[in-house]
Amino acid sequence: MARGKARDEPDEDLAEREDDLDRSEELSGKKAIREALLEIFKDIEKGFEQQADRSDASLDYWDAYNCVLGEKQFYQGNSKIFVPIIYNAVNARKTRFVNQLFPLSGRNVEVTTEDGTLPQTEMALIEHYIKQAKLRTQVAPALVRNGDIEGQYTVQVTWTERKRHVAQKKFKSAEIDEGVEAPDDEIEDIEEEEITEGRPCVDVIADSNLLVLPQTANSLEEALAEGGSVTTICRWTKAKIKEMAAKGAIVDTEADALLEEMRKEERTHGPDKAKEMVDAAGIKGDGRGKFALVYRTWTMLTIKGERRLVLAYYGGKEKVLGCKRNPYWSDRIDVISAPVEKVEGAFKGQSKVKPVADLQYQANDAVNEGMDSAAYALMPIVMTDPEKNPRVGSMILSLAAVWQTSPNDTKFAQFPQLWKDAMEIVALAQTMIFQTLSVNPAQITGAQGPKKKPSQAEIANEQQVDILTTADAVTVLEDEIFTPMVSFMLELDHQYRDKELRVREYGETGMRANMQEIPLVRMDRLYQFRWFGVEAARNVQMMQQQIAGLNVVRGIPPNLYKGYTLDLGPALSQMVENLFGPRLAPLTFRDARMELSVDPEVENRMLLEGFVVPVHAMDDHQKHIMAHMQALQASGDPHGVIRVHMMAHMQALQQMQQQQQMQAQPQPGGQGPGGGQPRIGAQPQAPKGVQQPPGAIHQDRIQDPNVAPRAQ
Numbered sequence: 001m002a003r004g005k006a007r008d009e010p011d012e013d014l015a016e017r018e019d020d021l022d023r024s025e026e027l028s029g030k031k032a033i034r035e036a037l038l039e040i041f042k043d044i045e046k047g048f049e050q051q052a053d054r055s056d057a058s059l060d061y062w063d064a065y066n067c068v069l070g071e072k073q074f075y076q077g078n079s080k081i082f083v084p085i086i087y088n089a090v091n092a093r094k095t096r097f098v099n100q101l102f103p104l105s106g107r108n109v110e111v112t113t114e115d116g117t118l119p120q121t122e123m124a125l126i127e128h129y130i131k132q133a134k135l136r137t138q139v140a141p142a143l144v145r146n147g148d149i150e151g152q153y154t155v156q157v158t159w160t161e162r163k164r165h166v167a168q169k170k171f172k173s174a175e176i177d178e179g180v181e182a183p184d185d186e187i188e189d190i191e192e193e194e195i196t197e198g199r200p201c202v203d204v205i206a207d208s209n210l211l212v213l214p215q216t217a218n219s220l221e222e223a224l225a226e227g228g229s230v231t232t233i234c235r236w237t238k239a240k241i242k243e244m245a246a247k248g249a250i251v252d253t254e255a256d257a258l259l260e261e262m263r264k265e266e267r268t269h270g271p272d273k274a275k276e277m278v279d280a281a282g283i284k285g286d287g288r289g290k291f292a293l294v295y296r297t298w299t300m301l302t303i304k305g306e307r308r309l310v311l312a313y314y315g316g317k318e319k320v321l322g323c324k325r326n327p328y329w330s331d332r333i334d335v336i337s338a339p340v341e342k343v344e345g346a347f348k349g350q351s352k353v354k355p356v357a358d359l360q361y362q363a364n365d366a367v368n369e370g371m372d373s374a375a376y377a378l379m380p381i382v383m384t385d386p387e388k389n390p391r392v393g394s395m396i397l398s399l400a401a402v403w404q405t406s407p408n409d410t411k412f413a414q415f416p417q418l419w420k421d422a423m424e425i426v427a428l429a430q431t432m433i434f435q436t437l438s439v440n441p442a443q444i445t446g447a448q449g450p451k452k453k454p455s456q457a458e459i460a461n462e463q464q465v466d467i468l469t470t471a472d473a474v475t476v477l478e479d480e481i482f483t484p485m486v487s488f489m490l491e492l493d494h495q496y497r498d499k500e501l502r503v504r505e506y507g508e509t510g511m512r513a514n515m516q517e518i519p520l521v522r523m524d525r526l527y528q529f530r531w532f533g534v535e536a537a538r539n540v541q542m543m544q545q546q547i548a549g550l551n552v553v554r555g556i557p558p559n560l561y562k563g564y565t566l567d568l569g570p571a572l573s574q575m576v577e578n579l580f581g582p583r584l585a586p587l588t589f590r591d592a593r594m595e596l597s598v599d600p601e602v603e604n605r606m607l608l609e610g611f612v613v614p615v616h617a618m619d620d621h622q623k624h625i626m627a628h629m630q631a632l633q634a635s636g637d638p639h640g641v642i643r644v645h646m647m648a649h650m651q652a653l654q655q656m657q658q659q660q661q662m663q664a665q666p667q668p669g670g671q672g673p674g675g676g677q678p679r680i681g682a683q684p685q686a687p688k689g690v691q692q693p694p695g696a697i698h699q700d701r702i703q704d705p706n707v708a709p710r711a712q
Contacts, residue, residue, distance in 0.1 A: 026251065028251065043229075044297060047211045064353060067084050073361055078375070083364055092439045094148070097474055098141055101531070109532055110530050110532040129200050147340045147473075151350045153337065154207065155202050156335050158201050158492075161196055162196070168193070171186045172189055202485065210231070212231075224309065229297050242255070250321040258315050293316065328491070329494070329495045330495075332488065338476060359429040363426045370419035384411075603627075609639075
């Protein structure tokens, strides 16, 4: 069965559509398509010119974040101080949003399936790619900062492959003569192997490098459906141009012409945010050397009488570098973009820094004026009468100095301390900026100074306000960026990965389950992935209600819900996972259906590769010990995990024998006076006199998490 074809699709239909499935055909050589692309690229160049003012303003906002004094400052004095108000506010928002997106439990994705099952393997694969793509450490922080400063979240998700040449030790039989081996004599040798690693790659795209036509579209899909285009600016070095030509993405002749042009001049048209960020890091230049400015455009063209999505590259001066059908089997574009706050009638949003930029400039002017005045205020002013004090030249400021003059004729004056008024202006500007950007001063480290220890009610109230103020921004990121991103990652994996991948899955499933091949046509109907981040923090107090609800439900007699069956297994599984996280929950509350024995030869292959394979309750321990012993004698246990696994089998065998002996003996029943379960309908709480942990919400204070609490 061909990859990418639905399992119930007949092979005859695939053969009939063989021409349509050819996505590697170069289309730029056709006259009609080339003329259509040149017309589209004219509109694209005009579109970038129209948004030049927005791009220039974004660079000013980045200067405000990077604490760079610029032309916007009114005061030009001796002091050159920049008050990092916007820097602190944006970083506080970034820290809060990223922590909400990636909860401490480690569960980032939830899935809804067509048949109600939970695909643990696919979820583990997505979590694996999330770590490989460095979403938590690199992508999400940069994306949140871009959104606040530029007003737009944009990422590009592609598949990247890297090759490594690894060496490892191998033991082989020594050769007595050419072709004759000595069976009892082994020598150590080093073998080199080429390993190809593929994974999704996520890049954050600057707002100035993105153009959507028409600019009034509500989404990228709507823009393409209306005959528009989605374009990102690429800055390719000579090595990148050669790589794209080798991959077949651009035509060789056009690549050679572009390289020849780069030798003549440096193409640096348009705002370059990367250059500004490199300058802020203390590196002069753009960090790339010479580069070519290339437009990477998604658009719809008529091919063989049918509208098709194509990917085209444009190098300027009527240079169409290449054009092919959408290379992705899902026929989706790899650019995902959404505004921070939707503006009616426009695709792009407004920068969060724009309303407070002037306040930042005002604070900078005030602090520089204040520091200049402070320099005069720290110097003494001596007033004396030159007629009554002819020895003015001997009045020198020094330790134990003696001034030969009358004290009545010489007085000290103090310059007005205007810097205090300047600091009040700065504090006012900071308060207004924090209020506009919804930043709680408590989120700034050390902002509140020494304070008494907050009570549990204050901690709970602050947490709830934090969740409410964060929900809107994080919801946009979850629904419009990260949810499509993880779905596209799985589609890329289905298309490009052709080798088995063993993922260290949460719990034990990943050690024994193979990757299931997902038909691409049924991707949206079989599995629907959704980013699960802020929900974990939003439902903190709801977990307390769930515990109380389970206590109520278990006491309802079956005759009161006729026609229904009470199965608390899924609810308990979800509650345990929310409480203990996806790593510990599968070990704490285990699914009996997953207790399946694994063939010992399969375990041997995984052990020889260095994986730590768990021991399962339904294993035939004696059979497994014998099989692992043979593998140990044959391979020598290169990673040291076979012996550990065998010891685990021996311990499991002893525990099973002990349990059988205990079950044969009668166990005393009953519960102690202090034990037992809470009465039906009671809220489980700590014993009297025991303080609950910080953040726990009292039963009387629990309220709807979607309603903001009253001001204290």
